[in-house]
Amino acid sequence: MGNVFSVSISTKSIAGCCCDCTAARANYLCKLEENRVTLRIDLQKLRELKNDVNRKVDVAERQQMKRLDQVQGWISRVEAMETEVGQLIGDRAETIEEKRLCGSCYPKHCISSYTLGKKVVRKLQHVATLMNEGRNFEVVADIAPPAPMEEIPSGSTVGLESTFDKVWRSLEEEHVGMIGLYGLGGVGKTTLLTQINNHFLKTSHSFDVVIWVVVSKTPYLEQVQNEIWEKVGFCDDKWKSKSRHEKAKDIWKALSKKRFVMLLDDMWEQMDLLEVGIPPPDQQNKSKLIFTTRSQDLCGQMGAHKKIEVKSLAWKDSWDLFQKYVGEDTLNSDPEISELAEMVAKECCGLPLAIITIGRAMASKVTPQDWKHAIRVLQTSASNFPGMGHQVYPLLKYSYDSLPSKIVQSCFLYCSLFPEDFFILKESLIYKWICEGFLDEFDDTDVAKNQGFNIISTLIHACLLEQPLDTNSVKLHDVIRDMALWITGEMGEMKGKFLVQTRADLAQAPEFVKWTTAERISLMHNQIEKLTGSPTCPNLSTLLLDLNRDLRMINNGFFQFMPNLRVLSLSNTKIVELPSDISNLVSLQYLDLSETKIKKLPIEMKNLVKLKTLNLCSSKLSSIPRGLISSLLMLQAVSMYRCGPYDQVVEGSIESYDNESLVEELESLKYLTDLGITIASASAFERFLISRKLMSFTRGISLKMFQGSSSLSLSSFENMKHLYGLSIEDFDSLREIKFDWAPRKGKETMEYSNLNPKVKCFHGLHEVNISRCQMLKNLTWLIFAPNLQYLTIGECDEMEEVIGKGAKDGGNLSPFTKLVQLELNGLPQLKNVYWNPLPFLYLDKIEVVGCPKLKKLPLNSYSANQGRVVIVGKQEWWNELEWENEATLNTFLPSFQAI
Template identity: 55%
Template sequence: MGNICSISLPADRIVSSFWDGTTEHANYLRKLPENLVELGTAWERLKELRNDVKRKVDIAEREQMQPLDQVQGWLSRVETLETQVTQLIGDGTDEVEKKCLGGCCPRHCRTRYKLGKRVARKLKEVDILMSRRPSDVVAERLPSPRVGERPSEATVGMNSRIGKVWSSLHQEQVGIIGLYGLGGVGKTTLLTQINNAFTKRTHDFDFVIWATVSKNVNLENIQDDIWKKIGFCDDKWKSKSRDEKATSIWRVLSEKRFVLLLDDLWERLTLSDVGVPFQSKKNKIVFTTRSEEVCAQMEADKKIKVECLTWTESWELFRMKLGEDTLDFHPEIPELAQAVAQECCGLPLVLTTIGRGLVRRRRRNGSMGDKVFPLLKYSYDCLPTEVARSCFLYCSLFPEDYQMPKIILIYQWICEGFLGEFDDMEGAQNQGYNIIGTLIHACLLEETNNDYKVKLHDVIRDMALWIACGTGKEQHEFLVEAVCGLTEAPEVARWMEPKRISLIGNQIEKLTGSPNCPNLLTLFLRDNNLKMISDSFFQFMPNLRVLDLTRNSITELPRGISNLVSLQFLDLSHTKIKELPIELKNLDKLKCLGLVSMYELSSIPEQLISSLLMLQVINMFDCGICDGDEALVEELESLKYLHDLGVTITNVSAFKRLLSPDKLRSCISRLGLQNFNGSSSFNITSLSNVKNLQELHISNCGSLEDLEIDWVGEGKKTVESNYLQPWVGGHRKVFEVEGPNMGCFCSKP
């Protein structure tokens, strides 16, 4: 007989196993209402726990602590579960209510079974998350760099100065230290060296914080500088009010030891307004200023005057900037160095400026006086052309610390007549960029963080105004009262002689009368509060070429603007003008017209634009005109000399019309596409042929699902969502896309 293998199982285990499985599945059906209630209750408990954890995380973040990864993960899983549980409870409630046969049986047992099974499993997930809730420790304090090293060049004569400040910082009775001295003497350089010394020397401060103040104090900028060092400068921070920021800064710094380095104070800064606590001298504040009086206003425990360099230090610095080759080039150069050191007491800025200037020129050109500005003027005198000197002095019309867009500056130079060597706009622009490069290399202009803007150093601007307003043939040609708090324009008698007047950044509300200005070429009135200009105001300005009314509250232009028969540059951007007057047709020499962000503008007279036959630059981006796009494009086509065009288009047909003629397409540098609704597919790859396009802004095009741009051309390509500056140029490429249905946006090199 063959072997027989038998397996015997107890009958009760078989029955039990079968019964347990049957019961579990039956419970999915039978206990659905009960499980739904239990799931809802468990979920409410989990939400309460989640809220407690999130509250702890928020408190930790305010204290500059980093939430633990496991806590972030747990919160993320709870957030994911919330949608699922909410949907499941809703579906389960609906299913329970669906009964038939007198309300005793569900209509669809299979559906009810699946739903019951999902509810039971989701209840287990909630229980598991409850059991794995985070401990009381939800975050940790990350070590932050106590001080960040700032870039600096090689210096001369700083060791003794640093030692003096450093020893003062370690004196218990000293809390506030004021460093004061002449502009250009090296105060900022010294403060930079103090900052960097903290990276190399032992100290027990939690934070070493740098903030730049400058003449026009912006408390929120100072608060942002501080918070970047002690907190997380994210969108949540940026949305806070100034008082809220002050409270946050106070809460953190009141429990820390810190050193606050404030550069370029011009007046008393109330620390509590910023949020800086200063109840004890365990914390230190060091600031720089040109005025000893500010040291008293800040109640400095110690004042340290930053002296000019000694002769030995001056000579060392001068040799460093000059280089041995240049130093030996001409026998008069050592004599010049001695004159510099003696006549300005070794002012580092002057030594650096002249030294670098001589490296390029390798010859002495210009006389030296007995004051600082004549010494600074040496670099001005060494500029290669009179045009470059005129362009440099023109920069002094702008306020202190003002960042000048290069392209606007160049257009103003062109319209003033400085760049008349070239008949074509492109040639004049290139000449303008070359001059900007020359001024930067001569240390008379400074580059900013934005490669399309430049600025003047405070001392250099003061020197430029000294030249423009007080010496030689330029005397009385400039009237500059920018950011002076004026509520009324200067008296009429002062308008007679100047060629250039700048009243930027005041609070002037109206311009009345008829000032006689036979010489006036440039008038800057931007950033005031102008609400009214009388019809006769422009009556006696026959030679005015540049007029800037940007960022004012005027709602209409005076009809007397037709008297400005020589006007070539007119900027009305960011004003509240509702309609352009037909009298603008008289401005037949106009080359540049700015109408950026004129949101109230609802009407441009027919044939006005096309009548401006000499127009070469026009920026109409976001100017409020939403109808008549095609008629506008037709007028733009007729402009024979158009070179640079900025425009916003609101429909497809106008867009196609804009790109159809080669000449018009080649002029486009800034383009906005807005409110293109009703077209589900829209091909803008034709922009690949717009060689000079620098900025593209797409907004409120809700029906566009896919945009692809093949970009051809030179320059940096970036994606930005920043505020559109009027007439921004240079070589920047900007793509800005807004709208809920922007499915894809890509740029290809």
């Protein structure tokens, strides 16, 4: 009858199986199907929670934050759970066979279902635990630590390839912990160190962090410590306020836990690594330290395990570089020049800085005679080089010697009075030149200033001055500055005429014996607290004491023996009053008291009858003796821009700059051509507006504390053709700024659709500050300031927009094209800066604090040089910002700095 199967189940087996299924364990079998459904549902909820947490993490990481380890661990456990559950029960429904087996009492099926059921219950418990953990994540990320290494902009490494390879191979040697790179100034040490830094980003290695620090000629150890801590800690104000010893301990503790590479650029003297907090690299910690210096001896003093000389370029590289800067047109202008040019290039001895400097100097020389003369000068100067600089300074000095006049040379040497890497304001520099007598061949100040700007251009083109992004200032390359100081310190008749000790950590002035022969003294950026005694300085013409931020007192008698002092600068000090013996400075022509604590000018200043420039900008001045200003008959430039306070009344004085007498005294000055003024009342302002003379000379005007003024007409500024800075502060009732140059059909205010080219007084406006104008709603008039660079708006409670939408009809205006910095602070109602994205070609900083309703910035992915701008603000504000699109968000995410 075919195959017949006979199945026999013993009663004993069935009884054994049933006995094992106790009430507690029966659920593994009886509720298996229900538990599997519950597990799928709970797993889906866990996935959803994981996705929510991931989105929070993604938002935080877009803001340069770092996810917490516990969050990452939880996400990893959830992902593992998803895999495990999927393998256990799958995502499909049970088959009929599985259901049949689950209800079967066959022993092997019963045991299998029991095991499955038990695992399902345990997974349910684990999923529940993960759900509870995930719900507790109020914070998913923290402030990200500094990047372990950052790329540094670098120029071409012409001819440095073999040296780079040598340094990199040395880094791989276990016994080499410290490497000293030495060579002449301008030979390319910094460029080489930059390439080493950047190479760490391109190759695999075992270091935790790469730290770059510029040490400079006079090492400021606390600044070095701050720069290191920015890489390994959180360099806030609290940390900066610690003592040097406390900082060293913190740095030591942090670096001892890391395998680091320390790159120290431009070392001039031995640095105690332990004093800074740097663990000396050795075979135990496997860290590395590379420094650059111009002294081979310093390599030994620092204990470098390997000393590598950065040599001058080989001839082929030198010649290629020289041709690049001279230019083909010049080299081909005469058959003889190419051969002569090779001789000049060889005189540069392969020094890149010398090649570039001399090459540029010769770029316009198109006759053989010019080149023969250059060769002769270079060859005769080289023999005079003293010591280590005998191959460098004469080459650089040739550019100095080639300057068109003694006046230009004097102006250049004067720049060496400022600290290393200091940004020198052009106008301030030119006024010092004028008052020193370099440019006094002109009676007309404007002509002299124009000559000064021309000299600055000449020095920039000769590569003796550098032009930073801020076109209002210049700076000296440190090697060029050293050359200038070498000229003033070592060269014949100039020897001993300059005494320059800037950023030298001086707590007191140098010995007065050094002052005796000096013509120019600069003690800028030190920690001098007081000046006592009576130095005898018969030849002294310039004394710069700026940025001595602890300087509070100058004793009476200090100026007693300085009969020829022409330039005195005390800006950014804490001087409270001037000594009465300032009256002895009968030759003084330039006096800078800006950003000092001086509240009252002494009446003895009436003796300064030759004074041409007086700077009181941003000082605390509240009192000027009546008749003082008018007695200074030679004044050409006066700045009282944004100075005050205004709450003091002094008998017999011009108080608070709102007295009309001040305006009258200024108006009486015959030679005045440059004015910055603070006016603190509507009546004084009306008196000021009567004077076309003063308005035509005004460069900066600060209007402050006008009581009851509800409107301000810009027609008031129509004659201020040279206005550079404008400040409007503490206008408690100001509601509108009116435009009434070109009334239209009887209307009082100018419509934005009729933007009149007559509004030219704002074309030179570079700086605007609007503060504490509580009722003002917008600053739409700024569309008339196309060259605005710095805009600060603060504590204006009703300010709703910067440029109002009413200006839309004004044509193709694009405001803020040249803006460099924008600061918005304490504007609770501000919703809009501008209604469309703007290019912001020069913007380098936006700071927004206390503007909760400002949800969108006028940016797109092409703005601000495609994101090369710093955006400063609170993290909460940044989190809620809206963006033009995803590309804009991605462009500016790296720009944010939380405060």
